[in-house]
Amino acid sequence: MEKEHQIFGIRAIIEAIQAGSTIDKVYIQKEASGELMKDLMKVMKRANVNFSYVPVEKLNKLTPNNHQGAVATISPISFFDLEALIETVVENGKKPLFLVLDQISDARNFGAIIRTAECTGVNGIIIQKSGSAPVNGDTVKTSAGAVFNIPICKVEHIKDAIFLLQGSGIKTVAATEKTDDTIYNVNLNEGVAIIMGSEDRGVNPSVLKIVDKKAKLPMFGTIGSLNVSVACGAFLYEVVRQRS
Missing domain, CATH: 3.40.1280.10 (SPOUT methyltransferase, trefoil knot domain)
Incomplete structure (x- = not known):
């Protein structure tokens, strides 16, 4: 995955969704919890963002950075109605x-x-x-x-x-x-x-x-x-x- 097409960290993903970025998919660490993660889930559901639960190894493979249990991929294109x-x-x-x-x-x-x-x-x-x-x-x-x-x-x-x-x-x-x-x-x-x-x-x-x-x-x-x-x-x- 091209690094410029991904966002890592819960707060960064929340802000990207709220700013109207074209989020393709969010990968969430299995069994992840916490208030911030609950906020992310609410924002994703409200914006109808596609997400899936994955093992932490998948997230570590996607990014070497501190992902806090969430990595999002941004689409390089805009979708049509x-x-x-x-x-x-x-x-x-x-x-x-x-x-x-x-x-x-x-x-x-x-x-x-x-x-x-x-x-x-x-x-x-x-x-x-x-x-x-x-x-x-x-x-x-x-x-x-x-x-x-x-x-x-x-x-x-x-x-x-x-x-x-x-x-x-x-x-x-x-x-x-x-x-x-x-x-x-x-x-x-x-x-x-x-x-x-x-x-x-x-x-x-x-x-x-x-x-x-x-x-x-x-x-x-x-x-x-x-x-x-x-x-x-x-x-x-x-x-x-x-x-x-």
Whole structure:
């Protein structure tokens, strides 16, 4: 993690949140207590900041400084409002192309996906506040800077984002093995949002229930799945192919 993208110490984190800094995530030491820590928890909950409890070894690895049981990562980008972004894209009159990432947790995979998304003309990437990879130095580096060129929206729940997309006339297509349809049999020459699942679990079953279409990539080897950033690239370039 790039040191300029982190804050350590409880009071410093409280002040950063109150000042409106774009906090990506706060790591809290397990079993941490005290009045100041209670204040931090209140401030984080009020500002809806994503946090998780970790062993002290994780915090020591993040910073050699006196962290007092809390380290925050600051996002190097500002996030977009999803509703406003959809409105802008739809009003432009072009066929919208959105990418929904259902709790992809690896920062390098996230960065590689952002890079491909930028190259294929994706209008915006949607991630969930909790359980998603942070936008940190690794993400920036792996995206080759593309993270600064594509709008990224954080939402409370992926399902709400899907309902919003559908309500705007955008077809939602989930990448999953749980279907007989390959991506090559799905019409992508219209407003579409591609949903990619997490590295270990794929797209959440509750999300699969509400999407318009499910599609998979044909597999011919003995290994049953592709790396998520590679699969995402294949899906996005099929959109490009159909629209060319």
